[in-house]
Amino acid sequence: MSSVTLKKVSKRFTNSDVDAVSQVDLEIENKEFLVILGPSGSGKSSLLRLIAGLEEASNGEVYFGNDLMNDISPRERDISMVFQNFALFPNMTVYENIAFPIRASGKDSTNLDSEVKKIASMLQIESLLDRKPGELSGGEQQRVSLGRAIIKKPKVFLMDEPLSNLDASLRSELRTEIKKLHEELGITFIYVTHDQTEAMSMADRIALIKDGKLLQVDKPDVLYNNPNHSWIGSFLGMPAMNLVNSSDLGDSISTKKGTTVVGIRPENITVSSGNSKLTGSVISTEYLGDSQILNVKIANSVVKVKVPNDSKFSVGTDVNLDFSDGDLRFFSDDGKTVR
Amino acid sequence: MRVPYLFLVPALVIIFLALIGPVFQSFLLSLSEFSLVNPSQTPVGFQNYISLLSDSVFWRAIQVTLLLVFGSVFLEFIVGIFLALLITSSGQRARTWFSSIFVIPIAIAPIVTGVLWSPNSFFDDLNTLLYYGLSLGTYIDTSKPFTYYSIIVLSDAWIWAPLFMLVTVAVIRSIPKEQIEAAEVMGASSFTKFQKITFPAIIASPAIVVTLLLRTADAFRMFEVPYSWNFWLGQDSQLGAPVDTVSVLMWKMFSSTLYDFPIAQITAMAILLLAVTLTTCALVLRRSSSLLD
Ligand SMILES: Nc1ncnc2c1ncn2[C@@H]1O[C@H](COP(=O)(O)OP(=O)(O)O)[C@@H](O)[C@H]1O
Ligand SMILES: [Mg+2]
Numbered sequence: 331m332s333s334v335t336l337k338k339v340s341k342r343f344t345n346s347d348v349d350a351v352s353q354v355d356l357e358i359e360n361k362e363f364l365v366i367l368g369p370s371g372s373g374k375s376s377l378l379r380l381i382a383g384l385e386e387a388s389n390g391e392v393y394f395g396n397d398l399m400n401d402i403s404p405r406e407r408d409i410s411m412v413f414q415n416f417a418l419f420p421n422m423t424v425y426e427n428i429a430f431p432i433r434a435s436g437k438d439s440t441n442l443d444s445e446v447k448k449i450a451s452m453l454q455i456e457s458l459l460d461r462k463p464g465e466l467s468g469g470e471q472q473r474v475s476l477g478r479a480i481i482k483k484p485k486v487f488l489m490d491e492p493l494s495n496l497d498a499s500l501r502s503e504l505r506t507e508i509k510k511l512h513e514e515l516g517i518t519f520i521y522v523t524h525d526q527t528e529a530m531s532m533a534d535r536i537a538l539i540k541d542g543k544l545l546q547v548d549k550p551d552v553l554y555n556n557p558n559h560s561w562i563g564s565f566l567g568m569p570a571m572n573l574v575n576s577s578d579l580g581d582s583i584s585t586k587k588g589t590t591v592v593g594i595r596p597e598n599i600t601v602s603s604g605n606s607k608l609t610g611s612v613i614s615t616e617y618l619g620d621s622q623i624l625n626v627k628i629a630n631s632v633v634k635v636k637v638p639n640d641s642k643f644s645v646g647t648d649v650n651l652d653f654s655d656g657d658l659r660f661f662s663d664d665g666k667t668v669r
Numbered sequence: 670m671r672v673p674y675l676f677l678v679p680a681l682v683i684i685f686l687a688l689i690g691p692v693f694q695s696f697l698l699s700l701s702e703f704s705l706v707n708p709s710q711t712p713v714g715f716q717n718y719i720s721l722l723s724d725s726v727f728w729r730a731i732q733v734t735l736l737l738v739f740g741s742v743f744l745e746f747i748v749g750i751f752l753a754l755l756i757t758s759s760g761q762r763a764r765t766w767f768s769s770i771f772v773i774p775i776a777i778a779p780i781v782t783g784v785l786w787s788p789n790s791f792f793d794d795l796n797t798l799l800y801y802g803l804s805l806g807t808y809i810d811t812s813k814p815f816t817y818y819s820i821i822v823l824s825d826a827w828i829w830a831p832l833f834m835l836v837t838v839a840v841i842r843s844i845p846k847e848q849i850e851a852a853e854v855m856g857a858s859s860f861t862k863f864q865k866i867t868f869p870a871i872i873a874s875p876a877i878v879v880t881l882l883l884r885t886a887d888a889f890r891m892f893e894v895p896y897s898w899n900f901w902l903g904q905d906s907q908l909g910a911p912v913d914t915v916s917v918l919m920w921k922m923f924s925s926t927l928y929d930f931p932i933a934q935i936t937a938m939a940i941l942l943l944a945v946t947l948t949t950c951a952l953v954l955r956r957s958s959s960l961l962d
Contacts, residue, residue, distance in 0.1 A: 384850055404854045411854045417847035421869040434865065435856025475851075482855070 332394045332408075332485040332518060334358040334381060339390035341376050341542075350376040352542040354390070363512050363519045365533035367526060369565070373542040374522040378490050381520060383407050394485060405435070407486075410479035414491040416471040418463035424450075424474050425459040431482040449477045452514075453507070469500040476508070480515060489521045493528065505531060526566055530554070538562055560661040563593045569623060569634050571595050571659070578629035582607050586668045589660040596623065596636040598657040601643075606650030608633075612643050626651065692943075699937035705930040717937035726909035726918070727938065731945070734914040736818060737895065738888040738949070741825035746881065748826055749833020750871060754863070756834070757841045768838075772831045779828060783897030786824035788812075812902065814911060821894055821912065829884060833877075840874040841867060878957040882950050889946040892916045915942045 335358070341351040351373045358364045366374045379385040381392060383404035392399045399407060410431070418427050428446045432439050450456045453473040463471055472492060479487065492508070493501045509532050512519050523529055529536050530550045537547045546558050557563045563571030571593045576585050585592060601624070610628035617639065624635040624643055628651075635651060643649065660668040699717055701710045721727045756767050774782065785791055788811040796808035811817055844867065852862050871877055895912045902910060908921055919935050922928055 405856045413847040417851040431855035434861045
């Protein structure tokens with residue numbers, strides 16, 4: 331049980347001329363569930379591996395609680411880690427895999443047997459204890475790897491895209507279970523993913539990373555509703571936030587001083603028959619099952635509008651769009667939010 | 670007649686002519702009386718085998734062969750693993766140097782290795798150094814069976830350990846990095862990582878099993894090193910010298926003027942050697958496939 335603090339942490343790999351992780355300042359509270367979210371190649375894994383000690387920081391400090399960790403080896407950091415490809419030991423049974431951290435670190439193993447069985451029943455893998463990892467499905471393998479990671483009750487629990495190799499239904503099932511584990515164990519979780527649904531549904535706070543830099547660290551709803559950078563708006567949401575040049579909007583909308591780009595989420599726009607703030611023509615529609623997306627051309631921009639799935643719009647017709655001014659977000663030239 | 674099988678016929682004919690035919694023919698030859706004195710091939714049944722199996726010289730050669738095969742294959746396997754660990758755990762530059770130096774013995778002709786490691790060249794100098802140079806008053810007595818068997822095993826391992834090294838390096842490289850990292854994060858020491866992950870991966874690797882099989886089968890034909898030792902132990906022409914492997918024995922029977930070119934008997938020995946080799950390989954294979962699952 332420990333907080334984790336990063337102070338100006340950077341990582342540059344040899345043979346590279348850019349920082350994979352650049353000047354990251356991050357405070358993760360004790361018992362928090364923090365999700366590191368970002369596109370592929372943004373440095374999420376590198377950041378997590380810096381916390382684990384699997385990579386050495388080029389600059390900056392990593393603290394667990396008040397203890398400086400930079401020179402502490404991974405095996406002495408009292409952490410556990412779950413990997414995307416499970417990383418189970420193929421020659422050991424499920425039982426031996428789960429028991430490994432206790433046996434390998436020479437911890438007190440008097441209750442090992444009952445401990446392994448308790449964890450196995452918690453993760454619903456009791457019947458698999460005698461099997462080898464090669465005889466398990468992906469979901470079962472990831473459960474084993476979760477079991478192996480929790481048995482030694484680490485201070486900090488690290489996960490690197492643990493669900494990315496699983497299919498959709500298993501993903502949502504394990505999402506719930508990981509969340510439940512977090513509540514039961516009461517330890518700090520740091521979870522890396524590129525999947526915003528995972529991040530939104532599990533995180534206490536999300537740390538959004540792009541090109542090795544932290545853009546924003548906030549609660550999921552704050553990040554979604556009040557991004558401090560236009561890129562975040564365009565990264566989160568399905569479909570993402572509309573970003574329209576303010577010059578395309580005419581005078582009908584009052585913007586804050588310094589605004590060059592106006593953002594609004596597709597679900598905050600309605601098609602109205604009465605009063606309207608903008609008018610444009612439908613250039614295409616996308617059916618999503620539970621809803622429908624209209625692509626509406628306004629001046630030189632295309633605005634996405636989320637409408638009910640039973641509404642009928644034919645391509646080429648003009649529509650009136652309405653929204654409340656409170657849902658508008660304003661961004662300046664460099665993408666920063668204008669407050 | 671199924672048409673598809675017809676297409677197999679040319680391949681089967683070639684396999685028979687090139688592989689099975691000669692073995693079969695040798696087997697027939699070993700069942701006859703055939704030598705320089707008696708060039709007409711007369712069938713004698715298993716007479717050649719019976720006389721071989723009741724000959725202590727042949728049994729001795731079998732014992733020497735088995736000792737050298739298991740001794741050297743085991744040693745080169747172990748040494749190969751050590752060299753591979755040394756290479757995979759050292760830095761980029763050292764790694765390049767090590768691997769180019771370590772593979773040199775493979776490139777040297779085995780007969781040269783035999784001579785290099787034999788008492789007259791290497792140990793003469795070493796003993797001079799030990800006895801006179803360093804005035805230690807001791808020397809390595811290469812005429813003691815334990816000593817010369819050890820040196821022969823060692824010199825054969827010296828030739829072939831690099832092969833195991835190369836294969837083992839490939840196997841170690843193929844272990845997913847995350848497995849090692851997972852173990853490290855879970856608190857495993859370097860030794861535990863080797864014992865629980867690297868070593869099991871090595872012995873369970875099909876590449877290693879195949880290399881073991883090839884080396885075992887090849888070691889049964891070991892000739893050059895024991896052959897060169899024959900001269901140093903002063904029993905070069907005699908049948909049943911203490912370092913005669915089966916193949917050295919066969920060669921002596923071929924070339925010695927004491928014998929009348931007993932080709933049928935030699936063939937019988939070859940067949941027996943083949944049987945021993947195949948049996949051993951089958952045992953190795955069975956042992957390792959039980960490791961695999
Ligand atoms: N071991 C390494 N050596 C060199 N470059 C690396 C190494 N690991 C990652 N990188 C680079 O660092 C950047 C971030 O990688 P990574 O942290 O794996 O991103 P993510 O996990 O977000 O996909 C990438 O550009 C990647 O190519
Ligand atoms: Mg990654």
